[in-house]
Amino acid sequence: xGTAPGRSxxxxxxxxxxxxxxxxxxxxxxxxxxxxxxxxxxxxxxxVAAPAGWGKTTLLASWVRLTxxxxxxxxxxxxxxxxxxxxxxxxxxxxxxxxxxxDGERLWAYLAAALRAAxxxxxDGPVPDRPPRPDQLEALxxxxxxxxxxxxxxxxxxxxxxxxxxxxxxxxxxxxxxQRLRLVVGARAGLPxxxxxxxxxxxxxxxxxxxxxxxxxxxxxxxxAHGAALPARxxxxxxxxTGGWPAALRxxxxxxxxxxxxxxxxxxxxxxxxxIAGYLQEEVLGTIDPADRDLLRRTALADTVCADLAEAxxxxxxxxxxxxxxxxxxxxxHREDGRPPWYRCEPLLADLLRAELARMPADELRELHVRAxxxxxxxxxxxxxxxxxxxxxxxxxxxxxxVAHWPExxxxxxxxxxxxxxxxxxxxxxxxxPEVALACAAERAYACDLPGATDHLRTAAxxxxxxxxxxxxxxxxxxxxxxxxxxxxADDPVEVRAAAARLLRTRPPGAGPTGVPDAAPTGGGGDAxxxxxxxxxxxxxxxxVELAAGALPKARFVRARAAARxxxxxxxxxxxxxxxxxxxxxxxxxxxxxxxxxxxxxxxxCRGWSCRLDCGYAYxxxxxxxxxxxxxxxxxxxxxxxxxxxxxxxxQPESGEPVAAAVxxxxxxxxxxxxxxxxxxxxxxxxxxxxxxxxxxxxxxxxLLRAAEAELRAERGDLDGAxxxxxxxxxxxxxxxxxxxxxxxxxxxxxxxxxxxxxQAPGAQAWPLPVRLDAGLLDAVLAERGGDGRRAGxxxxxxxxxxxxxxxxxxxxxxxxxxxxLLAAHLDAGTAHFALVSDLVRxxxxxxxxxPTEPAGTLDEPLTERELTILRxxxxxxxxxxxxxxxSLSVNTVKTHVxxxxxxxxxxxRREAVRRARELRLL
Numbered sequence: 001x002g003t004a005p006g007r008s009x010x011x012x013x014x015x016x017x018x019x020x021x022x023x024x025x026x027x028x029x030x031x032x033x034x035x036x037x038x039x040x041x042x043x044x045x046x047x048v049a050a051p052a053g054w055g056k057t058t059l060l061a062s063w064v065r066l067t068x069x070x071x072x073x074x075x076x077x078x079x080x081x082x083x084x085x086x087x088x089x090x091x092x093x094x095x096x097x098x099x100x101x102x103d104g105e106r107l108w109a110y111l112a113a114a115l116r117a118a119x120x121x122x123x124d125g126p127v128p129d130r131p132p133r134p135d136q137l138e139a140l141x142x143x144x145x146x147x148x149x150x151x152x153x154x155x156x157x158x159x160x161x162x163x164x165x166x167x168x169x170x171x172x173x174x175x176x177x178x179q180r181l182r183l184v185v186g187a188r189a190g191l192p193x194x195x196x197x198x199x200x201x202x203x204x205x206x207x208x209x210x211x212x213x214x215x216x217x218x219x220x221x222x223x224x225a226h227g228a229a230l231p232a233r234x235x236x237x238x239x240x241x242t243g244g245w246p247a248a249l250r251x252x253x254x255x256x257x258x259x260x261x262x263x264x265x266x267x268x269x270x271x272x273x274x275x276i277a278g279y280l281q282e283e284v285l286g287t288i289d290p291a292d293r294d295l296l297r298r299t300a301l302a303d304t305v306c307a308d309l310a311e312a313x314x315x316x317x318x319x320x321x322x323x324x325x326x327x328x329x330x331x332x333x334h335r336e337d338g339r340p341p342w343y344r345c346e347p348l349l350a351d352l353l354r355a356e357l358a359r360m361p362a363d364e365l366r367e368l369h370v371r372a373x374x375x376x377x378x379x380x381x382x383x384x385x386x387x388x389x390x391x392x393x394x395x396x397x398x399x400x401x402x403v404a405h406w407p408e409x410x411x412x413x414x415x416x417x418x419x420x421x422x423x424x425x426x427x428x429x430x431x432x433x434p435e436v437a438l439a440c441a442a443e444r445a446y447a448c449d450l451p452g453a454t455d456h457l458r459t460a461a462x463x464x465x466x467x468x469x470x471x472x473x474x475x476x477x478x479x480x481x482x483x484x485x486x487x488x489x490a491d492d493p494v495e496v497r498a499a500a501a502r503l504l505r506t507r508p509p510g511a512g513p514t515g516v517p518d519a520a521p522t523g524g525g526g527d528a529x530x531x532x533x534x535x536x537x538x539x540x541x542x543x544x545v546e547l548a549a550g551a552l553p554k555a556r557f558v559r560a561r562a563a564a565r566x567x568x569x570x571x572x573x574x575x576x577x578x579x580x581x582x583x584x585x586x587x588x589x590x591x592x593x594x595x596x597x598x599x600x601x602x603x604x605x606c607r608g609w610s611c612r613l614d615c616g617y618a619y620x621x622x623x624x625x626x627x628x629x630x631x632x633x634x635x636x637x638x639x640x641x642x643x644x645x646x647x648x649x650x651x652q653p654e655s656g657e658p659v660a661a662a663v664x665x666x667x668x669x670x671x672x673x674x675x676x677x678x679x680x681x682x683x684x685x686x687x688x689x690x691x692x693x694x695x696x697x698x699x700x701x702x703x704l705l706r707a708a709e710a711e712l713r714a715e716r717g718d719l720d721g722a723x724x725x726x727x728x729x730x731x732x733x734x735x736x737x738x739x740x741x742x743x744x745x746x747x748x749x750x751x752x753x754x755x756x757x758x759x760q761a762p763g764a765q766a767w768p769l770p771v772r773l774d775a776g777l778l779d780a781v782l783a784e785r786g787g788d789g790r791r792a793g794x795x796x797x798x799x800x801x802x803x804x805x806x807x808x809x810x811x812x813x814x815x816x817x818x819x820x821x822l823l824a825a826h827l828d829a830g831t832a833h834f835a836l837v838s839d840l841v842r843x844x845x846x847x848x849x850x851x852p853t854e855p856a857g858t859l860d861e862p863l864t865e866r867e868l869t870i871l872r873x874x875x876x877x878x879x880x881x882x883x884x885x886x887x888s889l890s891v892n893t894v895k896t897h898v899x900x901x902x903x904x905x906x907x908x909x910r911r912e913a914v915r916r917a918r919e920l921r922l923l
Contacts, residue, residue, distance in 0.1 A: 013113055017097040020061035020154070027062060028221045029890045033211065037063045037184065040205030041091060041152060044174050045198050046184045050209045051332060052283035053247025056186040057156050059212070064093050064154060091152035091182060094118040098157045104166040111153075111170075115140075118151045137172050144177035152182045159187040167193060188287075189328065209334070213244025221890040226253035234263045241269050243346045247283075251275050271351030280352050284332065295322055296332065296345070300353035301368055302384070304342045312375045313368060366392050377401055382408050386443050390422035395429045395436045402439035406478055407537045407564075408571045409442045410485045412544070413613050421452070424459075434463035438478050445485050453486050477506040477534070484541055493545045500538040532567035536560050540576050547579065547659050550698025554583035561596070574603050578614040581621035586663060586704075588769020590625040590806040597621040616645025620660055620667075627667050628770060630810040632674055639667055662688040662701055666708055674814070678712040679922065680868060685709040703732030704768070710738050714745060733757055733767045737775045744778065745816075749785050752778065760798075773803055773811040781818045789825075796826050800833040812840045859920065861904050870897045871917055874910050 037059075040046030048056045094114035098107065144151060161167060171194060173181050185193075198204035214222065216232070219239045223229055230238070242248040252269060259265040271280060285293055298313045299305040305313075307320035316322065323343050327333040333343040345353065357365065369392035376385030377397065382405035389398040402409065422443065425436050437460035444452035457479065464475050484499035539560030546553040561576035581596035597618040603611075623638035639646070645657075646664035665688035669681030689705045692698040706729065710722040722742055729735025736757045743752035758764060759775035767775075776799035783792035803811065812819060820841070827837045863871065873883045884894045898910075905920075907913035 013110060017099070017110060018095060018114055018117070020064050020095050020156075021057070021097075023058050023062050023065075027058060028214075028218050028225060029062075029884065029892075030059070030218060031884050031887075031889070033059055033207065034063050034066070036205070036207055036211065040207070041182050041184060043205055044179065044182060044203045045193075046182075046205040046207070047195070048184070048186045048207045048212075049189060050212050051188055052287075053245060053279065054209055054212045055246035056212070058246075060154055060156055060184065060186050064095060092118040092147075092149050093152045093154065095154045096156070098155060098160045100160045102161060102166070103163060107161065107166050108169070114153065115151065118153075137169050138176075141173050141176040144173065144180040147180050150180045150182050152184065154184045154186070156186040157188075158185045158193075159189055209245075212246065214239060214242075214246060214249055215244070217889060217893060219244070219249060221893055222249055223253050223256070224892070226250075226257065228253050228256045228262065230256070230262055230266065234266045238266045238269065241266070241347055243348070245346060245348065247279060248276055248348055251279065271348030272355040276348055277352050277355075280349055284349060285352075288326075288332065291316075292322055292326060295319065296326070296349075297353050297356050298368060300345065300350055300357055301372055301388075303350075304336065304344045306340050306342045308340070309372070309375055309379075312371050370394055373397055383446055386439060387422070387446075390440060390443055393423070393425075395425050395433065398439045399433050399436045402442055403435055403474070403478065406442065406481055407533050407567070407569045409446060410481075410537070410541075411446045411448065411489065412540075412571075412575050421447075421449070424456075430459065430463045434460050434467065435475065435478065437463060438475070438482060441482050442485075445482060445489065448489060450486055450490055453482070457482060457486070473506065477503065477530075480506065481537060484538070488541050488545060491548070493549065496541060496545045500542055503534055503538055506534065532563045533569065536563035536567055536569055536572045536576070539563060540572050543576070543579060546697065548657055548695075550659060550692055550695030550701055552583050552586060552659070552700060554580060554587055557583060570603060574600055574611065574614050577603075578617035578621075582617045582624070582660065582663065585621040585624035585628075586768060588628065588772075588806060588808065590628060590808065593621045593625055597625075612644040616642045617660060620645055620664055623667050624663060627670060628810050629807045630813045632671055635667060636671060639664060639671075658688075658691040658695065659698075659701060662692060662698075662705060666705060669708055669712065673712050673715065678715045682709055682712045682716075683862070685712070699732065700734075703729060703734045704771075707732075707734040707738035710735075710742065714742055719746060730757075733759075733764070733775070734771050737771055737778065740778050741774070744781065749782055753782050756782070769802065769806065769808065770811060773799055773808060776802070777811065777815060777819050777822075780822055784818070784822060792822060793826055793829055796822055797831060797833075800831065800836065804833055804836055809840065859904055863901065863904055863922065867897050867901050867904075868922065870894060871901055871913070871922065874898070874901070874914055 037046060037048075048060060050056055094117060096107075096110045096114050102110075170183070174183060195204060199206075216236050216239055220229070220232070220235045223235065223238075238249070238252060242252065252266075255275060256262045256265055271277060285296075288296070295310060295314050295316060299310050301313060302309060305323070307323060310319035310323060311317065323333060324335075324341075327335045327343055332349065333345060336342045336344060344350075357368075360368075369388045373385050373388035373392055373394055374397070376382070376388060379385075382401050386398055386401045386409060389395075389401060422440065424440065430437050437456050441453045441456035441460065444450075444456060460475075460479060464472065464479075467475055480499055480503045484496060484503060487495035487499055539556055543553045543556035543560060546556065557576045557580035561573055561580055564570075564573035564576055577596045577600040581593050581600060584590075584596060585593035600618040601615060619638045619642035623635045623642060626632075626635035626638060642660075642664065645660040665684040669684045672678065672681035672684070685705050685708055689702055689709070692702050692705070706725050710725040713719075713722040713725065719742065723739075726735050726739040726742060729739065736755060737759075740752045740756035743749075743755055756775060756778055759767070759772050759779065764772060764775075776795055780792045780795040780799065783789075783795060803809075812823060823837055823841050827834070827841055831837050869887065870883060873887075880894050880898065881891050883889075884891045887894070902908060902913055905913045905916040907916050
């Protein structure tokens with residue numbers, strides 16, 4: 001674009017400010033954001049707001065150029081290109097790049113040029129090129145209202161306008177142009193527009209840093225475009241370290257190409273590196289008031305900060321307003337959900353601020369840590385308080401915190417804690433108070449530094465010999481609890497059980513299962529609160545070990561939850577509640593599962609814990625409950641937010657615990673089957689079963705997966721494959737019931753009856769409820785087939801008695817024809833569950849019937865989940881660009897997947913690939 005000046009009145013105009021600049025090289029297409037802009041342009045105002053480097057201008061320029069058809073035709077002129085793509089949603093585009101110093105006259109000169117180009121009025125028309133008078137505004141509003149098409153006005157970098165009066169006329173036009181003016185704004189912050197009024201009126205579409213942040217796929221596309229492809233793990237790490245910040249990612253993409261070990265370089269990538277630090281200093285911190293920059297530096301001591309903590313660290317009484325301004329106007333902080341509001345920096349900016357913090361005088365830095373330790377100690381965040389107390393050398397505070405809060409100082413996830421490694425206490429401190437060495441061990445265990453924790457435990461033991469009773473008993477209890485934690489984090493189940501046994505032996509003689517806590521529990525000797533602490537702590541630890549081995553220890557977590565509530569240990573209660581919710585849901589106790597899940601999700605956030613994993617278990621429990629109640633949309637929605645515990649569709653979960661991933665696979669597979677895609681569900685179940693192979697106590701869960709996979713195979717017509725999966729599974733009720741169902745489907749009622757286990761035997765009460773319900777329904781169908789309709793009705797009523805209190809509906813609504821016929825007949829014969837059966841008969845009739853298909857062929861190299869998704873789109877008339885837009889992928893990514901699909905299907909064209917896929921029953 002040239003810079004030859006045009007002229008409006010007496011003011012020279014730059015053509016480059018009236019046309020979007022050409023985007024930089026290697027721009028990644030981001031259809032999800034382009035679609036958001038398309039949707040926003042249907043309303044009055046769209047705001048793209050974020051700090052520097054978030055790709056606002058690149059996004060807007062790409063959007064207007066790709067879909068608006070803008071081209072330059074001369075100085076100061078912007079007109080649609082007749083040969084280009086249609087304008088955005090039928091709008092006429094106009095562009096103005098705002099510069100520092102644009103007062104009202106200068107701004108309106110450019111607005112006049114842009115609007116004239118879009119609306120086409122004569123030079124003496126109603127578009128004023130100076131701040132307009134009221135009559136001129138009314139004439140312009142009338143002209144816009146009468147235009148054939150709405151005008152799309154893009155104002156980039158509007159934050160550079162500091163005089164609210166300069167935009168008064170623009171707001172008047174928005175109100176009175178009868179929806180013929182659509183404003184799209186790119187800005188950092190501090191806009192002199194009435195955003196609150198627009199937001200309340202539902203007239204504002206906002207795109208912020210959370211949406212502008214790159215996804216893993218987009219990061220991979222950007223790196224590939226720069227010739228710096230990385231493995232998926234390194235891509236994910238880079239996105240996490242940058243927070244998806246586009247400018248940092250582009251710098252990283254340019255830098256990583258010259259690295260001998262790119263993965264190692266990504267692991268060390270941070271905001272204190274020269275390339276990033278310079279950009280942050282100039283473009284981000286350089287625009288901030290020095291007092292606010294000092295606040296950012298001092299509060300960088302913490303991962304997240306609230307107003308009270310900021311006041312404690314800075315002494316500023318206006319910290320609440322300063323934080324709100326930095327999150328809103330400055331866009332430097334992210335506000336997290338919760339009350340009071342908590343804020344966090346982008347990871348790279350936090351790196352830089354902590355590097356500056358480390359250069360403060362030692363006494364001043366120590367005082368900051370002391371303030372933080374005392375604030376956290378009184379704020380219910382003992383882990384953070386302990387770390388800062390040790391860094392500050394406040395050994396007395398560290399020891400007191402550990403003794404009082406040891407159950408809350410154990411880590412239940414595998415993230416490493418932030419912050420420097422504290423120095424070791426001097427020997428004279430340890431001789432007087434060996435509990436401080438235990439506090440150091442607890443801090444290292446919380447940071448997942450197990451060798452460091454073990455070293456501190458040995459040191460503590462060396463200084464504990466001369467302790468008097470009962471202090472020695474308390475010391476033994478606390479040391480044993482730490483040994484249990486270290487063993488659990490080291491994946492040593494044998495030592496966990498041994499340490500748990502030792503810890504339970506420290507309970508006071510005659511301690512019962514319940515007790516009344518003292519007013520101020522100390523976690524020490526023999527009080528009832530200390531006993532509850534031990535029961536909660538050991539119960540949660542043993543439950544986690546059993547869960548990691550593939551078992552489903554529902555009762556263990558239920559008891560641990562009750563003990564944690566008795567002791568007032570919210571962290572332990574959250575862990576136990578979330579896991580018990582999931583296991584109760586798997587067992588079919590849906591009401592208790594929902595109560596536990598809601599309790600877990602309703603516990604106070606922002607207490608210094610990493611709660612995403614626990615919430616993931618709770619959401620997964622709600623998904624299982626929704627599935628059994630035949631609410632597929634709700635099940636899918638809860639699965640979508642359960643990924644910290646379950647992983648994405650087929651990926652490794654953050655928890656590292658395969659039980660949650662297996663339960664999620666079970667849910668997703670059934671949803672795939674309901675949607676008519678049993679092959680996709682089958683693949684998920686195969687991967688989930690493979691993940692359980694080496695687990696010693698996963699037989700029951702593996703049986704549920706095999707039974708579900710057999711059902712999907714049978715639906716596809718692969719009866720032999722289903723029978724092979726179910727063979728030899730008589731010890732697992734789910735497999736035995738599945739085999740009986742398969743025999744009945746094959747037409748052999750006698751074999752079905754012989755295979756069906758006794759679902760009414762006393763031992764059957766331990767089965768998962770859905771398995772008992774399946775068995776009962778099969779028993780009723782077999783009785784009806786045998787001519788004993790009266791017995792069939794009695795059995796069906798018993799099944800309804802079991803299902804009704806929990807709201808289990810899926811077992812009826814997704815059943816095959818004979819069950820629906822039984823329900824209809826039962827309604828006529830009379831039932832105590834008339835309303836339920838009426839609903840079931842109606843819903844069962846609406847549920848899609850699944851027709852068996854012929855066995856599918858196989859591929860030498862199976863298609864991935866993403867490739868199968870794109871394959872389904874290849875049946876349509878959508879182009880690769882349109883498919884990319886639908887799936888929020890880059891066009892290059894879609895093309896790569898299409899090439900892989902052609903190769904795996906041995907096809908050279910789209911039509912040939914679709915035909916081959918249909919032959920293989922992939923479509």
